Amino acid sequence: MSLSDTIAAIATAISPQQGSVGIVRLSGDRAVAIAKTIFKTSKRQKWQSHRLLYGYVRDPKTDCLIDECLLLLMKAPRSFTREDVVELHCHGGIMAVQQVLNLCLEQGARLAEAGEFSLRAFLHGRIDLTQAESIHDLVGAKSPQAAQAAIASLRGKLAQSLKYLRGKCLHILTEIEARIDFEEDLPPLDLGWLQSELEAVAAESQKILATADRGELLRMGLKVAIVGRPNVGKSSLLNAWSRSDRAIVTDLPGTTRDVVDSQLVVGGIPIQVLDTAGIRETEDIVEQIGVARSRQAALSADLVLMVIDGLVGWTERDLEIFELVRDRPVILVVNKMDLVNYELRITNYELRIMNYGLGQLPIVPMAAALNQGLEDLEAKILQVIHQEAIAAADLDVAINQRQKACLLRVVQALANVQIAIADQLPLDFWTIDLRAAIAAIGEITGEEVTESVLDQIFSRFCIGK
Numbered sequence: 091m092s093l094s095d096t097i098a099a100i101a102t103a104i105s106p107q108q109g110s111v112g113i114v115r116l117s118g119d120r121a122v123a124i125a126k127t128i129f130k131t132s133k134r135q136k137w138q139s140h141r142l143l144y145g146y147v148r149d150p151k152t153d154c155l156i157d158e159c160l161l162l163l164m165k166a167p168r169s170f171t172r173e174d175v176v177e178l179h180c181h182g183g184i185m186a187v188q189q190v191l192n193l194c195l196e197q198g199a200r201l202a203e204a205g206e207f208s209l210r211a212f213l214h215g216r217i218d219l220t221q222a223e224s225i226h227d228l229v230g231a232k233s234p235q236a237a238q239a240a241i242a243s244l245r246g247k248l249a250q251s252l253k254y255l256r257g258k259c260l261h262i263l264t265e266i267e268a269r270i271d272f273e274e275d276l277p278p279l280d281l282g283w284l285q286s287e288l289e290a291v292a293a294e295s296q297k298i299l300a301t302a303d304r305g306e307l308l309r310m311g312l313k314v315a316i317v318g319r320p321n322v323g324k325s326s327l328l329n330a331w332s333r334s335d336r337a338i339v340t341d342l343p344g345t346t347r348d349v350v351d352s353q354l355v356v357g358g359i360p361i362q363v364l365d366t367a368g369i370r371e372t373e374d375i376v377e378q379i380g381v382a383r384s385r386q387a388a389l390s391a392d393l394v395l396m397v398i399d400g401l402v403g404w405t406e407r408d409l410e411i412f413e414l415v416r417d418r419p420v421i422l423v424v425n426k427m428d429l430v431n432y433e434l435r436i437t438n439y440e441l442r443i444m445n446y447g448l449g450q451l452p453i454v455p456m457a458a459a460l461n462q463g464l465e466d467l468e469a470k471i472l473q474v475i476h477q478e479a480i481a482a483a484d485l486d487v488a489i490n491q492r493q494k495a496c497l498l499r500v501v502q503a504l505a506n507v508q509i510a511i512a513d514q515l516p517l518d519f520w521t522i523d524l525r526a527a528i529a530a531i532g533e534i535t536g537e538e539v540t541e542s543v544l545d546q547i548f549s550r551f552c553i554g555k
């Protein structure tokens with residue numbers, strides 16, 4: 091892969107017969123020259139930067155008309171990649187964009203690799219690594235809150251904090267190294283200052299680290315399984331929930347015997363809900379498969395909603411099902427409460443659950459068929475996963491697993507510096523760990539990063555990003 095190539099790719103999602111606009115993007119020294127060979131416009135329109143031109147794409151070999159397009163020219167360095175960028179806004183669907191892309195390739199552009207536009211933006215200093223990663227997060231966001239966290243990072247919020255921390259570490263390093271090199275000429279190191287600076291950097295790193303769990307939830311979402319005996323109202327619950335206006339729903343097909351799942355958003359967290367066929371022993375082969383899969387789904391879930399029938403009450407069968415999932419966090423949904431005396435029943439359940447030794451199982455009374463109890467259920471879910479605040483929070487950045495791993499190394503290295511100081515080791519030892527901390531911060535921002543790390547990050551991007 092050569093950075094001096096001019097690259098081209100389709101920058102928009104394309105699908106047959108869909109979308110009104112599809113964009114082909116060119117970046118590199120030859121972007122304008124290539125565009126000029128295929129895009130024809132009237133003489134009155136000038137090829138000026140940051141202007142739109144209107145015209146036609148023609149195949150230069152055959153003069154065949156390919157599409158009617160808008161062309162956007164962004165001259166270096168005022169572009170995403172800081173190279174000359176040309177965007178051809180074609181008609182949507184597949185055919186127009188594909189053919190325009192092919193012409194660009196025939197004229198000497200190379201097909202961009204996954205994430206190569208973003209990689210160039212990074213290598214040319216337009217964005218740092220945290221910003222590049224946030225582009226990926228923004229495109230993949232499954233809730234408005236996830237998108238907000240990505241935008242905060244894209245705007246450089248995380249980059250700024252890290253730059254500040256790195257600057258502080260570099261300052262401390264300079265002070266120590268000066269004492270190594272010119273010991274006689276300088277006043278002695280102010281140990282109190284040094285240690286409080288190190289503590290401040292460590293504390294700030296911990297603050298950023300604390301956003302990792304939220305980041306994981308926002309990115310990956312939560313898998314919730316609904317389990318329970320047949321006819322307790324699992325499907326009714328999923329249906330009511332999916333149809334509630336708080337949910338963003340994409341229903342995936344499945345049969346009643348199978349696992350059916352829906353994507354919802356609860357308190358900003360993307361939630362994948364799995365309705366499981368009744369967990370029970372059965373002779374029926376098809377049912378057995380369904381049951382096995384639902385058992386699997388329940389056991390792999392982050393949270394289990396165990397539904398029981400409020401009218402029937404807690405049965406031995408319920409206990410058997412509960413035994414299967416009790417290792418997961420479980421919320422007990424007591425359904426069909428419209429049919430029973432509410433107060434009486436709930437007290438009753440709490441007593442019986444204590445008798446069964448189920449401890450402090452959170453309980454939510456519901457009437458799924460009547461859409462009652464969904465708010466309570468959602469509040470209870472957020473409570474169980476300790477994210478009540480996430481919906482209300484002014485959403486800041488939320489770091490990812492890679493960034494978390496690096497920051498943990500920062501914190502460890504800073505702790506090692508403190509140990510070296512406490513043990514009165516020679517100054518050289520202090521600087522070794524301090525350098526390790528600086529390198530780990532640099533790995534997050536990309537200031538000190540290996541090619542293989544870059545490969546890992548950008549290859550997850552799709553082509554055209």
Ligand code: GDP
Nearest residue numbers: 320321322323324325326425426457458459460
């Ligand atoms: P599943 O087998 O656990 O998925 O149960 P379903 O959702 O298919 O519901 C079984 C039956 O219970 C259906 O006839 C539902 O209409 C009924 N049902 C579900 N939820 C409620 C509820 O909250 N109140 C009442 N009265 N009936 C319900």
Ligand code: ZN
Nearest residue numbers: 324325326346
């Ligand atoms: Zn069902």
